[in-house]
Amino acid sequence: MFRGHSQRFRAHVKTHEAIIDNEYWYEDGPPFLAAQFTAKKTAERQADVIDILLRAANRADSTGDRELAKRYGLLSDKLEGCRRHRRCGSMACPKCARATQRAKVDAEQRFIDSQELRNSGKYLVLLSLIPEAMTYEPGELHSIDIINANRWLKDTLDGLSIKRTTFGCPDFGWENRRGGNYFQLHWHLAAWTRHPARLKAQLKRGFCRARKYERPVDVEVTYDHDFLPYMNKVVKLPDLLRRACRQLPELLLTLDRFDPLDFMVLRGLRLSAQGRRIKLSRIRKAK
Numbered sequence: 415m416f417r418g419h420s421q422r423f424r425a426h427v428k429t430h431e432a433i434i435d436n437e438y439w440y441e442d443g444p445p446f447l448a449a450q451f452t453a454k455k456t457a458e459r460q461a462d463v464i465d466i467l468l469r470a471a472n473r474a475d476s477t478g479d480r481e482l483a484k485r486y487g488l489l490s491d492k493l494e495g496c497r498r499h500r501r502c503g504s505m506a507c508p509k510c511a512r513a514t515q516r517a518k519v520d521a522e523q524r525f526i527d528s529q530e531l532r533n534s535g536k537y538l539v540l541l542s543l544i545p546e547a548m549t550y551e552p553g554e555l556h557s558i559d560i561i562n563a564n565r566w567l568k569d570t571l572d573g574l575s576i577k578r579t580t581f582g583c584p585d586f587g588w589e590n591r592r593g594g595n596y597f598q599l600h601w602h603l604a605a606w607t608r609h610p611a612r613l614k615a616q617l618k619r620g621f622c623r624a625r626k627y628e629r630p631v632d633v634e635v636t637y638d639h640d641f642l643p644y645m646n647k648v649v650k651l652p653d654l655l656r657r658a659c660r661q662l663p664e665l666l667l668t669l670d671r672f673d674p675l676d677f678m679v680l681r682g683l684r685l686s687a688q689g690r691r692i693k694l695s696r697i698r699k700a701k
């Protein structure tokens with residue numbers, strides 16, 4: 415089902431529009447991403463992705479799966495039509511995904527700065543959480559529901575009595591080493607804590623050892639904001655183009671099904687449009 419009609423989408427429309435209507439996020443400038451994510455390199459990658467989708471459409475057509483061929487064809491048209499001031503807004507679009515990533519990093523940087531006083535004496539930590547059950551083999555990606563997955567994460571954190579202010583992003587990693595052949599959904603989140611080791615022990619109770627991961631929970635203290643682009647990437651596209659070309663079209667259909675801002679986990683926070691930027695603010699509890 416096209417999610418554009420859901421209530422959640424409408425709630426996000428304004429913030430989403432603040433991103434895709436602002437060509438600044440599509441250009442180069444602060445916040446900077448790594449050197450391989452310039453506007454120019456992203457445009458080259460966009461062309462590669464369109465090419466891969468067209469080839470996938472041909473492949474599906476030749477096996478008689480007309481419906482799938484049509485979906486790949488429509489998605490490649492959508493990406494092809496993504497131009498200045500006519501942005502497609504899809505998370506499957508390397509240009510729009512990058513714009514969303516930059517706008518989120520910008521909002522998070524400003525939020526972290528604004529919280530400096532309140533969090534003095536606490537560490538800012540990057541949490542990496544890998545749930546054992548959320549692996550998807552090729553052919554299974556249609557069953558991914560990112561909204562339910564994020565809800566599961568929030569319930570799990572609630573169950574562990576972890577209620578602190580948190581923001582972050584789900585991430586799809588492709589695993590095809592050591593016998594694996596699947597996408598692993600996991601999360602990277604930022605939070606503040608006085609006791610990183612205690613928080614890690616607390617989290618470990620909710621995240622058992624995943625299939626091949628030694629460390630289903632990682633808590634890393636950060637001293638700058640350099641982790642934010644990494645935290646907000648959702649997929650490692652250059653890596654997928656290299657290692658998972660055949661699996662990429664199916665993943666792109668999945669990414670396209672959701673609103674870009676559904677790829678965000680917020681606890682105790684809300685997101686709003688602020689001019690042509692987006693803003694994170696604390697939800698004030700009613701007294």
Ligand SMILES: [Zn+2]
Pocket residue numbers: 493496501502503504507508509510511
């Ligand atoms: Zn686009």
